Amino acid sequence: MQGIPIHPDQASTIARSVDHLYFFITAVTLFFTFVIFLTILYFMVKYRRRSPDERPKAIEGSLPLEVLWTAIPTLIAAVIFVWGSSLYFQNSEPPPGAMEIFVTGKQWMWKAEHPEGQREINELHVPLGRPVKLTMTSEDVIHDFFVPAFRVKEDVLPGRYSSLWFEPTRLGTFHLFCAQYCGAFHAGMLGSVIVVEPDEYERWLAGSVLGETMEAAGERLFKENGCITCHLADGTGPAPSLLGVYGNTVHLTNGQTVTADDAYIRESILSPNAKIVNGYKPIMPSFQGQLTEEQILDLIAYIRSLGRSPEKDQGKKQEEEKK
Amino acid sequence: MSTATLEPRVQAPRNYLNAEYGWKSWLFTLDHKRIALLYMVSITFFFMVGGAAAVLMRIHLIEPQGALVQPETYNKLFTLHGVIMIFFFLVPSIPTVLGNFLIPLMIGARDLAFPRLNLLSWYIYIVGGLFTLYSAIAGGVDTGWTFYTPYSSTYSNTQVTAVVVGVFINGFSSILTGLNFIVTIHKMRAPGLTWYRMPLFLWAMYATSIIMVLGTPVLAIALFLLALEHLFHVGIFSPALGGDPLLFQHLFWFYSHPTVYIMILPAMGVVSEIIACFARKRIFGYKIVGFSSVAIAVLGFLVWGHHMFVTGQSIYAGLIFSFLSFMVAIPSAIKVFNWTSTLYKGSISYEAPMLYALGFIGLFTMGGLTGMFLASLATDVHLNGTYFIVAHFHYIMVGGAVMGYLGGMHFWWPKISGRKYPNGWAALAAAIIFVGFNLTFFPQFILGYLGMPRRYAFYPAEFQVLNVMSSAGASILGVGYLIPLVYFIWSMRYGPVAEANPWGAKGLEWQTSSPPPTENFTKMPVVTEEAYAYAAEEKINRA
Numbered sequence: 001m002q003g004i005p006i007h008p009d010q011a012s013t014i015a016r017s018v019d020h021l022y023f024f025i026t027a028v029t030l031f032f033t034f035v036i037f038l039t040i041l042y043f044m045v046k047y048r049r050r051s052p053d054e055r056p057k058a059i060e061g062s063l064p065l066e067v068l069w070t071a072i073p074t075l076i077a078a079v080i081f082v083w084g085s086s087l088y089f090q091n092s093e094p095p096p097g098a099m100e101i102f103v104t105g106k107q108w109m110w111k112a113e114h115p116e117g118q119r120e121i122n123e124l125h126v127p128l129g130r131p132v133k134l135t136m137t138s139e140d141v142i143h144d145f146f147v148p149a150f151r152v153k154e155d156v157l158p159g160r161y162s163s164l165w166f167e168p169t170r171l172g173t174f175h176l177f178c179a180q181y182c183g184a185f186h187a188g189m190l191g192s193v194i195v196v197e198p199d200e201y202e203r204w205l206a207g208s209v210l211g212e213t214m215e216a217a218g219e220r221l222f223k224e225n226g227c228i229t230c231h232l233a234d235g236t237g238p239a240p241s242l243l244g245v246y247g248n249t250v251h252l253t254n255g256q257t258v259t260a261d262d263a264y265i266r267e268s269i270l271s272p273n274a275k276i277v278n279g280y281k282p283i284m285p286s287f288q289g290q291l292t293e294e295q296i297l298d299l300i301a302y303i304r305s306l307g308r309s310p311e312k313d314q315g316k317k318q319e320e321e322k323k
Numbered sequence: 324m325s326t327a328t329l330e331p332r333v334q335a336p337r338n339y340l341n342a343e344y345g346w347k348s349w350l351f352t353l354d355h356k357r358i359a360l361l362y363m364v365s366i367t368f369f370f371m372v373g374g375a376a377a378v379l380m381r382i383h384l385i386e387p388q389g390a391l392v393q394p395e396t397y398n399k400l401f402t403l404h405g406v407i408m409i410f411f412f413l414v415p416s417i418p419t420v421l422g423n424f425l426i427p428l429m430i431g432a433r434d435l436a437f438p439r440l441n442l443l444s445w446y447i448y449i450v451g452g453l454f455t456l457y458s459a460i461a462g463g464v465d466t467g468w469t470f471y472t473p474y475s476s477t478y479s480n481t482q483v484t485a486v487v488v489g490v491f492i493n494g495f496s497s498i499l500t501g502l503n504f505i506v507t508i509h510k511m512r513a514p515g516l517t518w519y520r521m522p523l524f525l526w527a528m529y530a531t532s533i534i535m536v537l538g539t540p541v542l543a544i545a546l547f548l549l550a551l552e553h554l555f556h557v558g559i560f561s562p563a564l565g566g567d568p569l570l571f572q573h574l575f576w577f578y579s580h581p582t583v584y585i586m587i588l589p590a591m592g593v594v595s596e597i598i599a600c601f602a603r604k605r606i607f608g609y610k611i612v613g614f615s616s617v618a619i620a621v622l623g624f625l626v627w628g629h630h631m632f633v634t635g636q637s638i639y640a641g642l643i644f645s646f647l648s649f650m651v652a653i654p655s656a657i658k659v660f661n662w663t664s665t666l667y668k669g670s671i672s673y674e675a676p677m678l679y680a681l682g683f684i685g686l687f688t689m690g691g692l693t694g695m696f697l698a699s700l701a702t703d704v705h706l707n708g709t710y711f712i713v714a715h716f717h718y719i720m721v722g723g724a725v726m727g728y729l730g731g732m733h734f735w736w737p738k739i740s741g742r743k744y745p746n747g748w749a750a751l752a753a754a755i756i757f758v759g760f761n762l763t764f765f766p767q768f769i770l771g772y773l774g775m776p777r778r779y780a781f782y783p784a785e786f787q788v789l790n791v792m793s794s795a796g797a798s799i800l801g802v803g804y805l806i807p808l809v810y811f812i813w814s815m816r817y818g819p820v821a822e823a824n825p826w827g828a829k830g831l832e833w834q835t836s837s838p839p840p841t842e843n844f845t846k847m848p849v850v851t852e853e854a855y856a857y858a859a860e861e862k863i864n865r866a
Contacts, residue, residue, distance in 0.1 A: 004769075004788050004789065005769075005773055005785055005788075005789075006769050006772075006773075007772075007773075008772065008773045008774050017701075018701050018702060018704075018705055021699065021701055021702055022696065022702050022705075022772070025695050025696050025699065025702065028692070028695070029689070029692040029693060029695070029696075032688065032692055033685075033688055033689055033692060036659060036663060036685070037685060037688075039663050040663055040666065040681060040684065040685070043663070043666035043667060043669070043671065044666070044671055044673070044681075047602070047666060047667070047668060047669045047670065047671050048671050048672070048673075049603075049671055049672040050670075052827075054603065054670035055603065055670070055857065055858050056602075056603055056604060056668055056670045056857070056858060057668065057858055058604070058605050058856075058857070058858035059604065059605065059607060059664075059667070059668065060605070061607050061608035061609065061610075061611065061661075062607075062608070062664075065608075065660075065664070066608055066611055066657070066661075069656070069657060069660040070653060070657055073652070073653055073656040073657075074653055077649040077650075077652060077653065078649070080649070080695055080698075080699050081645060081646055081649050081698075081699065083699070083701075084645065084698075084699030084700045084701045084702060084703075085642055085645060085699075085700050085701075087700070087701035088638070088641070088700035088701045088704065089638065089642075091701070107478075140473075141471075141473055141474040141478050142471060142473070142474065142568055144633065144708055146708065146774070146776065148705070148773065148774025149774075151704065151705040152704065152705075153633050153704050153705065153707060153708065154633050154635065155633050155634045155635055157562075157568055157569070157634070157635065158473065158561075158562045158563070158568060159562025159563070159568070160562070160635070162635040175774060175783065177774065177776045178776070179707070179708035179776040180471070180708060181466075181467050181469075181471070181474070181777075181778040182474060183398075183465070183474060183479070184394055184395045184398065184465070185394055186394075186398070186778060186779065186780075187776075187778075187779035187780045187781045188394070188781070190783075
């Protein structure tokens with residue numbers, strides 16, 4: 001059986017712990033399969049019919065046995081449930097300080113954009129040993145971002161953001177598959193995640209020709225699309241100032257509040273009237289169909305750069321501009 | 324139907340097969356047994372269409388770049404395979420063939436409660452099937468049997484409407500059949516046949532019928548909305564039209580997960596009958612096995628979200644669906660333990676039906692246990708959407724449901740046809756199917772764990788060895804399925820004439836002649852003992 005692969009690469013911090021659970025369930029599966037097979041085989045031989053008129057005694061059943069073989073599977077199921085769920089919960093949020101990369105799926109390619117402005121198609125360069133959070137959306141149908149070596153997978157949906165994170169623990173090139181059927185060349189929606197040393201990653205970023213960062217692209221779009229005419233920084237315009245909005249609580253006209261996260265900003269660009277900020281009128285036009293998913297991500301990056309705390313961030317911004 | 328040549332051979336008393344001749348006597352029959360045969364022929368035809376698609380897929384996947392067809396064609400093949408096998412073979416298989424034939428016989432009735440509705444449901448099935456076949460001939464459909472939006476509703480340029488209409492129509496056949504069975508089992512049982520004296524096959528058919536009646540309308544709604552969006556661009560599922568793409572998945576799986584139990588519960592019922600007969604034993608823990616069918620039917624409606632762990636649904640929803648998915652596995656485990664215990668101190672013989680039933684237990688056990696990998700959140704994230712899923716559900720649906728169907732056909736074939744088939748060939752076929760099945764699908768578990776996604780028309784070269792093994796197994800499996808077809812057809816003319824009760828089985832269906840007369844029983848039966856009273860001379864205290 002040499003040459004038949006049976007185990008995928010372990011190349012992320014969570015891969016090993018997921019595999020431990022996998023091996024445990026495999027052991028349970030093998031154990032019960034053998035118990036059932038061997039018991040049946042034993043009974044088949046031992047109680048084979050010896051004469052056609054045999055009439056074995058009826059056995060009604062056995063309550064203790066029923067309780068026993070209800071309790072044992074329930075216990076084992078409970079162990080696997082708790083184990084699987086706690087792993088999943090631990091892995092559901094990226095550790096603080098994770099670097100962010102933005103991924104857009106479309107028939108049939110993966111596009112990635114690094115905050116510094118580097119873009120790549122069907123490749124994703126990431127540094128070794130740093131947690132990476134991906135924010136993902138789709139331009140058309142549902143795709144699914146799947147890196148078997150990292151044991152991570154998440155659907156990439158049109159019209160909303162999903163995210164996953166991983167921390168690579170091995171250098172190398174790993175398969176990136178689309179795991180949700182997405183049309184004719186679904187099988188060709190194939191990419192590579194390239195894990196490199198952190199300094200090599202820096203060199204790769206620097207060596208990239210596209211100079212405009214996501215923030216800068218967002219700022220340019222903010223002007224080009226006329227957002228800046230109403231969203232005046234000092235708050236005197238017909239639309240709320242976006243300084244310090246990101247990540248903060250926004251009060252709406254209907255009395256509710258929302259957190260200004262990626263999803264909310266995206267919604268406000270595409271369906272501005274869905275949630276109106278308290279004190280403002282529903283006058284903003286929809287930018288549905290006028291901005292690509294990547295442009296929306298750029299805008300979000302820009303709005304995020306405007307910071308959470310108006311004074312501090314504004315000051316920082318101005319300083320940067322001076323530089 | 325060559326009446327002239329058959330007539331002189333038939334010395335047997337009048338039965339449902341020789342009561343009338345000519346195509347009208349079949350197409351307008353109201354006899355549940357003849358309708359069962361109409362279904363048997365139709366689902367066999369669809370099984371061969373779906374099987375041919377599978378064979379082409381497995382040949383194609385021998386080479387990493389794809390050996391046979393273009394990716395577009397491959398996508399249409401797996402869609403055709405899934406749609407036909409699920410909606411036109413597996414869902415109707417045991418209920419409409421064996422259920423139709425046996426429910427009235429097992430409860431001592433002359434027919435189902437609504438014979439005309441029964442015939443109508445066959446016609447509805449055929450119309451649905453014709454739409455589906457038309458969709459294939461007119462260019463095919465490439466959405467997968469799951470029809471996920473917005474791909475199906477706004478991106479696919481294939482015959483989505485035709486196939487959706489076909490599956491929609493076919494659903495009504497399911498609903499009417501389920502309704503008919505529920506009413507029949509409630510109202511038409513022979514005197515003395517209490518609920519706890521019913522064969523477990525009836526318990527299973529009852530639980531299945533409940534799912535058919537409650538679940539299928541939701542599928543109809545989902546498909547109707549899908550067609551609305553596909554044809555008229557009403558924004559329901561597509562975000563570009565203001566819809567929610569995941570809404571479709573919720574509606575779809577609300578039916579399509581319970582559908583798994585529509586396929587497996589009847590097979591569990593069949594296996595209970597066969598094991599009891601060939602071990603000459605009452606089913607160990609009869610009531611628990613019966614109620615576990617009902618428990619599976621109820622819990623089965625609450626686990627659809629486990630198909631959606633990686634769609635971005637709330638992690639708390641994931642937690643609940645994961646928990647309930649483990650819970651639905653428990654009644655299945657209980658059944659397996661009880662079947663195994665039924666063999667204890669039995670008098671076991673190994674005629675062909677028993678081999679299929681034991682094969683069922685083995686393969687279903689593996690299918691059920693591998694479900695734990697997918698019910699568990701952390702491992703499902705890795706395995707979802709890969710060949711692991713494909714292997715898992717084929718162990719349940721093919722290793723389980725198809726094995727059960729074949730076991731049932733071998734068990735009741737003497738009753739249905741009045742003829743016996745060659746037992747040696749049947750045993751050989753069972754062995755070939757068991758080996759071929761495992762060789763086909765076991766490598767797919769490993770492929771999935773390695774990360775090969777399903778529905779790939781071509782794949783990275785490192786997956787080739789396992790794919791070739793799987794394709795080799797599929798060719799063995801294909802031969803295994805053809806053998807019974809040959810000897811069943813052979814036996815209709817050349818097989819030895821079967822007596823009323825060739826297996827020495829209990830159950831009312833064995834008390835009437837083989838094949839039964841049109842009215843089923845010449846004298847209305849009265850039930851005085853519990854099911855599986857194989858140790859009749861022994862007094863059994865508790866009922």
